[in-house]
Amino acid sequence: MSGVRVLVGTRKGAFILTSDGKRERWDISSPHFAGWEIYHLKGSPADPNRLYASQSSSWFGQIIQRSDDGGKTWHQPGTPPGEPTTMPDGTPKGESNKFVYDTSPETGKPLTTHQWYDGTAHPWEFKRVWHLEPSLNDPDTVYAGVEDAALFRSTDGGRSWQELSGLRGHGSGSSWAPGAGGMCLHTILLDPSNPKRIFTAISSAGAFRTDDAGKTWQPINRGLHSLYIPNPTAEVGHCVHRIAMHPSRPGVLFMQKHWDVMRSDDAGESWREISGNLPTDFGFVIDVHAHEPETVYVVPIKSDSEHFPPDGKLRVYRSRGTGDEWEALTKGLPQSDCYVNVLRDAMSVDSLDKCGVYFGTSGGQVYASADGGDSWAPIVRDLPPVVSVEVQTLP
Amino acid sequence: MIRVTLPAHLRKLAQVDGEVKLDVEGRVTQRSILDALEARYPMLCGTIRDHVTQKRRAFVRFFACGEDLSHDPPDAPLPEAVVTGTEPFMIVGAIAGG
Numbered sequence: 001m002s003g004v005r006v007l008v009g010t011r012k013g014a015f016i017l018t019s020d021g022k023r024e025r026w027d028i029s030s031p032h033f034a035g036w037e038i039y040h041l042k043g044s045p046a047d048p049n050r051l052y053a054s055q056s057s058s059w060f061g062q063i064i065q066r067s068d069d070g071g072k073t074w075h076q077p078g079t080p081p082g083e084p085t086t087m088p089d090g091t092p093k094g095e096s097n098k099f100v101y102d103t104s105p106e107t108g109k110p111l112t113t114h115q116w117y118d119g120t121a122h123p124w125e126f127k128r129v130w131h132l133e134p135s136l137n138d139p140d141t142v143y144a145g146v147e148d149a150a151l152f153r154s155t156d157g158g159r160s161w162q163e164l165s166g167l168r169g170h171g172s173g174s175s176w177a178p179g180a181g182g183m184c185l186h187t188i189l190l191d192p193s194n195p196k197r198i199f200t201a202i203s204s205a206g207a208f209r210t211d212d213a214g215k216t217w218q219p220i221n222r223g224l225h226s227l228y229i230p231n232p233t234a235e236v237g238h239c240v241h242r243i244a245m246h247p248s249r250p251g252v253l254f255m256q257k258h259w260d261v262m263r264s265d266d267a268g269e270s271w272r273e274i275s276g277n278l279p280t281d282f283g284f285v286i287d288v289h290a291h292e293p294e295t296v297y298v299v300p301i302k303s304d305s306e307h308f309p310p311d312g313k314l315r316v317y318r319s320r321g322t323g324d325e326w327e328a329l330t331k332g333l334p335q336s337d338c339y340v341n342v343l344r345d346a347m348s349v350d351s352l353d354k355c356g357v358y359f360g361t362s363g364g365q366v367y368a369s370a371d372g373g374d375s376w377a378p379i380v381r382d383l384p385p386v387v388s389v390e391v392q393t394l395p
Numbered sequence: 396m397i398r399v400t401l402p403a404h405l406r407k408l409a410q411v412d413g414e415v416k417l418d419v420e421g422r423v424t425q426r427s428i429l430d431a432l433e434a435r436y437p438m439l440c441g442t443i444r445d446h447v448t449q450k451r452r453a454f455v456r457f458f459a460c461g462e463d464l465s466h467d468p469p470d471a472p473l474p475e476a477v478v479t480g481t482e483p484f485m486i487v488g489a490i491a492g493g
Contacts, residue, residue: 060442
């Protein structure tokens with residue numbers, strides 16, 4: 001029987017939950033990287049035993065961890081445990097946590113500043129990796145979205161990282177400004193039908209697309225309307241919280257913006273609002289059903305200052321069809337006195353039949369539905385605040 | 396032999412227990428100790444000082460012989476007790492909030 005592995009990043013470590021295809025009983029591994037913030041971990045679609053994790057702290061900075069056995073053991077790429085940490089000539093084997101912005105005149109179109117909260121120019125400073133996106137077909141290739149916003153790529157299994165600097169250098173980078181959570185590149189979507197096409201999203205700059213494997217980029221924010229910026233329809237400056245796609249239809253994108261849920265049917269060339277009857281269209285997560293490309297999930301959050309569900313009721317909303325009509329999914333979720341948040345990387349789906357949907361909360365619960373959202377149950381209740389949830393469907 | 400103490404998180408990353416003992420060539424300074432430490436434990440590169448600027452990370456402090464050396468120049472000679480191994484060079488995570 002096939003199974004499921006749920007990768008949970010929290011403020012104080014990573015947890016791995018596994019179950020068989022019934023998804024009724026779950027085994028939870030002890031904390032990995034205990035005490036560190038784990039912004040994200042994700043498995044390679046090409047090799048489910050290859051996992052990457054972003055481990056960081058304000059004290060000691062960024063660490064990249066890799067597992068080649070499905071999360072049983074981990075190491076920093078380039079320095080496997082038990083092996084010499086240096087080459088015979090004494091040089092370090094790997095620099096897996098070295099993220100250096102490209103400032104070379106040949107490729108970097110060097111940028112030295114972006115906009116700070118007060119509108120002044122601020123130096124670009126690497127802080128952490130928010131999101132890791134392994135290649136669809138090469139376990140050794142993985143993309144990293146970082147704060148301050150930039151896209152990096154490793155082609156040697158995470159040993160070394162190079163910036164795809166055409167994104168920062170495409171023209172608007174000096175005007176990007178951080179959102180409340182920092183200026184982060186948090187979403188990376190790889191187009192399964194076109195290996196040269198990548199979508200990214202940055203808070204708070206907007207969504208961007210490359211059609212030449214990362215050399216050149218264009219903003220794809222037409223149709224977004226953000227009342228909290230001086231020009232509500234500006235080309236960049238929108239606080240996009242998350243975008244999602246179904247792999248069978250990569251030209252259709254769904255977006256949870258700071259406010260507004262949006263849809264694009266032309267690979268981001270234009271967007272239209274599909275918030276419809278949602279109780280609030282603020283939120284962070286958005287994801288698509290594994291087998292129904294028109295079925296979308298969001299978790300509405302009351303407002304940008306009140307980061308909890310409206311009325312103290314934790315509700316996932318599901319839209320089928322055009323996206324304007326949303327139904328509340330409440331069975332098994334707390335419907336009173338619930339004031340948790342669900343962060344942007346904390347929802348995922350499995351591809352079993354029926355599709356499983358998972359999300360994690362700032363209260364440390366991970367909820368799962370094994371029936372496409374009709375009913376829910378916590379698969380773990382008392383973790384540290386959850387930052388990210390990824391799901392692997394295992395053969 | 397130079398003795399270096401690391402905070403718990405960095406000991407775990409480097410897969411060491413207790414103090415680290417290093418041979419340091421030339422003058423014993425913050426820089427030469429960190430160079431030797433990172434050469435032996437490359438997984439610590441970037442965790443104590445920035446990869447590019449080589450500046451001490453803000454929440455990391457250096458102490459020896461009861462003195463706070465965090466703001467001393469990186470090439471300043473360290474106390475003789477550190478050079479002789481009588482006292483350790485202490486790398487400490489700053490306490491920030493409760």
